[in-house]
Amino acid sequence: MNKIRGDIHYGNLYKDGAVVRKRREWRGLTDTLYDYSRWLGIMAILAKFIIKPRNIKAMLRYRWMANYLAVPMMVDRHTQGLRGEYLRICHTEQDLIIDDVAKLLDNLFRGDRRIGNDTEFSKKVVLVDENEMTAVMMGFPTLKGLSRETPSTYVSVLLNQHAAVHYIDVAQQFGLAGDVCPMPEAEAGVSIDDDAPILGACAVQCNTTCDGSLLSNGVISRRLENVDGIPVFQLAAPLRHREDDVQEYAAQEIRNAIEFIEKHTGEKWDWAHYFECARRVNYATRCRLEWLEMNKTPYPQVFGSNLALYTETNYMAICGKIPAFEKADRKISQLAQRAYEKKKMAAREYRHRAIIWGVQSHFYMDFLVWLLNCWGIVPLTDMLSMVSTRELVTEDTPENREQAYYDMAWLTENMIMRNRTHGGYKVLLDELWEFTQEFNADMVILWEHMSCKALDGMHGMFEERARQLGIHLVWVSHDLFDPRIISRQGVRDQINNYMRTVMQEEPVDPTLEILHDEESW
Amino acid sequence: MMKTCLKLLGKLALAALAFFVVTFTVYFFNLDMKATALLAPWLEKWYDHLEHNQYL
Numbered sequence: 001m002n003k004i005r006g007d008i009h010y011g012n013l014y015k016d017g018a019v020v021r022k023r024r025e026w027r028g029l030t031d032t033l034y035d036y037s038r039w040l041g042i043m044a045i046l047a048k049f050i051i052k053p054r055n056i057k058a059m060l061r062y063r064w065m066a067n068y069l070a071v072p073m074m075v076d077r078h079t080q081g082l083r084g085e086y087l088r089i090c091h092t093e094q095d096l097i098i099d100d101v102a103k104l105l106d107n108l109f110r111g112d113r114r115i116g117n118d119t120e121f122s123k124k125v126v127l128v129d130e131n132e133m134t135a136v137m138m139g140f141p142t143l144k145g146l147s148r149e150t151p152s153t154y155v156s157v158l159l160n161q162h163a164a165v166h167y168i169d170v171a172q173q174f175g176l177a178g179d180v181c182p183m184p185e186a187e188a189g190v191s192i193d194d195d196a197p198i199l200g201a202c203a204v205q206c207n208t209t210c211d212g213s214l215l216s217n218g219v220i221s222r223r224l225e226n227v228d229g230i231p232v233f234q235l236a237a238p239l240r241h242r243e244d245d246v247q248e249y250a251a252q253e254i255r256n257a258i259e260f261i262e263k264h265t266g267e268k269w270d271w272a273h274y275f276e277c278a279r280r281v282n283y284a285t286r287c288r289l290e291w292l293e294m295n296k297t298p299y300p301q302v303f304g305s306n307l308a309l310y311t312e313t314n315y316m317a318i319c320g321k322i323p324a325f326e327k328a329d330r331k332i333s334q335l336a337q338r339a340y341e342k343k344k345m346a347a348r349e350y351r352h353r354a355i356i357w358g359v360q361s362h363f364y365m366d367f368l369v370w371l372l373n374c375w376g377i378v379p380l381t382d383m384l385s386m387v388s389t390r391e392l393v394t395e396d397t398p399e400n401r402e403q404a405y406y407d408m409a410w411l412t413e414n415m416i417m418r419n420r421t422h423g424g425y426k427v428l429l430d431e432l433w434e435f436t437q438e439f440n441a442d443m444v445i446l447w448e449h450m451s452c453k454a455l456d457g458m459h460g461m462f463e464e465r466a467r468q469l470g471i472h473l474v475w476v477s478h479d480l481f482d483p484r485i486i487s488r489q490g491v492r493d494q495i496n497n498y499m500r501t502v503m504q505e506e507p508v509d510p511t512l513e514i515l516h517d518e519e520s521w
Numbered sequence: 522m523m524k525t526c527l528k529l530l531g532k533l534a535l536a537a538l539a540f541f542v543v544t545f546t547v548y549f550f551n552l553d554m555k556a557t558a559l560l561a562p563w564l565e566k567w568y569d570h571l572e573h574n575q576y577l
Contacts, residue, residue, distance in 0.1 A: 019561070020554040036548050043553070063568040069557040076551075174577045194573040223576055521558075 011511025184216030
């Protein structure tokens with residue numbers, strides 16, 4: 001068994017029915033002091049943000065802003081049990097994401113007609129969807145592509161499991177169906193509830209993942225265009241993204257989106273800046289591939305939350321536009337390489353190697369950490385991290401400018417989640433089994449997002465193939481943004497039952513098996 | 522001059538130590554999160570009484 005310094009029974013840090021934990025984790029002297037120094041850094045970011053009067057005004061105006069009180073606790077959840085390089089990788093990622101979200105909020109409130117009302121700044125803002133590749137912004141260095149849904153719903157639920165509940169209820173009070181995905185439903189709820197900042201010269205929405213997402217876009221764009229007077233472009237990327245005959249249409253959609261942005265902002269597409277961003281996207285892709293290669297060995301290094309949360313941010317929202325993420329990629333690779341050479345392990349015991357598939361529960365993103373600490377199940381990779389690995393063209397030539405439209409279209413078609421939930425049988429089912437072999441996994445944890453129509457119909461096909469291959473397939477039902485349907489303990493129970501009854505195993509850390517964290521953030 | 526410098530350094534060291542003791546106590550016993558957890562219900566009540574222009 002691998003030796004871990006400091007606390008090893010993490011369930012003891014919880015208090016039954018409490019919102020927050022009793023105390024922070026003791027990780028041995030060096031790692032505790034390191035974690036403390038990063039906590040100070042996060043406090044400094046939060047203080048720098050809240051010191052501005054307009055941000056206090058926004059805090060008192062927008063209900064979802066209250067969730068940002070829980071930022072330090074989110075970091076504690078994702079760093080649970082981590083030591084050495086793994087702790088440093090997690091902080092490198094999370095601290096940068098926190099800083100990036102703080103800047104996003106600051107920009108939103110600067111341009112918001114209700115808060116900062118900086119009209120000149122607002123004219124340089126293009127609103128983008130949360131669930132959208134931001135590739136069409138890679139050639140606009142003077143514009144800000146800002147997402148309102150990212151901080152109001154997506155990040156909020158990472159911070160506080162109850163964050164979306166109010167907005168889901170508002171949407172349903174207005175007659176929207178209760179069985180659609182709670183993510184777009186909550187986004188629509190924010191718009192209906194008049195709780196989204198109002199700014200921007202125009203907006204670009206994408207037919208991202210599903211019917212629920214299209215419904216939400218309809219509700220939001222109605223308000224943007226009819227009430228706020230902000231024109232909206234609908235970027236309709238093909239769903240059968242692996243088919244060659246859709247690529248020309250997809251590239252034309254990108255040209256149309258760029259033309260729309262140019263028309264409404266008066267800015268011109270900058271090819272030099274685009275190719276600079278494309279170079280950074282390629283670097284991020286190479287790093288991700290390097291981490292995934294390590295995860296195929298007995299000594300995986302960047303996995304679980306460290307892989308999932310960072311990939312979502314870096315791949316989709318950043319898309320090469322922010323140089324700080326390139327530095328973070330480099331640092332993570334160095335830390336991972338160092339730990340790999342020393343054959344280090346992130347937990348006391350590795351019992352099973354698992355691929356996490358399906359759409360993960362958003363109100364319980366630290367479930368991956370729990371799997372590792374409670375049962376020794378190593379989440380080697382997850383569906384949302386298995387995105388495009390294609391290199392983009394980076395040299396500015398007439399042929400490459402034409403190819404670049406196809407590259408941006410490819411990225412947009414292959415946004416996180418969409419590239420697996422749509423695109424045919426191969427991307428969702430066949431490739432899962434290829435990955436289980438490549439990663440030498442003996443287990444698949446299959447999230448069953450009960451409101452996701454795209455995946456629910458495939459249940460029997462997954463089971464049939466798993467049985468043929470002799471892979472342990474563990475279903476974990478959840479309702480993405482709504483912990484009232486299946487709680488965090490409800491999620492854990494599904495694993496606990498499988499591990500005890502089918503696998504006949506005892507947990508590595510029994511204190512984590514049952515936690516009364518229904519009221520917790 | 523030397524004495525003043527030493528005195529100043531001593532005061533700085535004392536201030537740094539006090540800063541460390543206070544902030545580390547807050548950090549380790551999760552006092553920052555415990556305090557904000559007390560604030561959250563008040564904010565909820567505040568948001569509930571705000572007028573919003575709801576629109577579908």
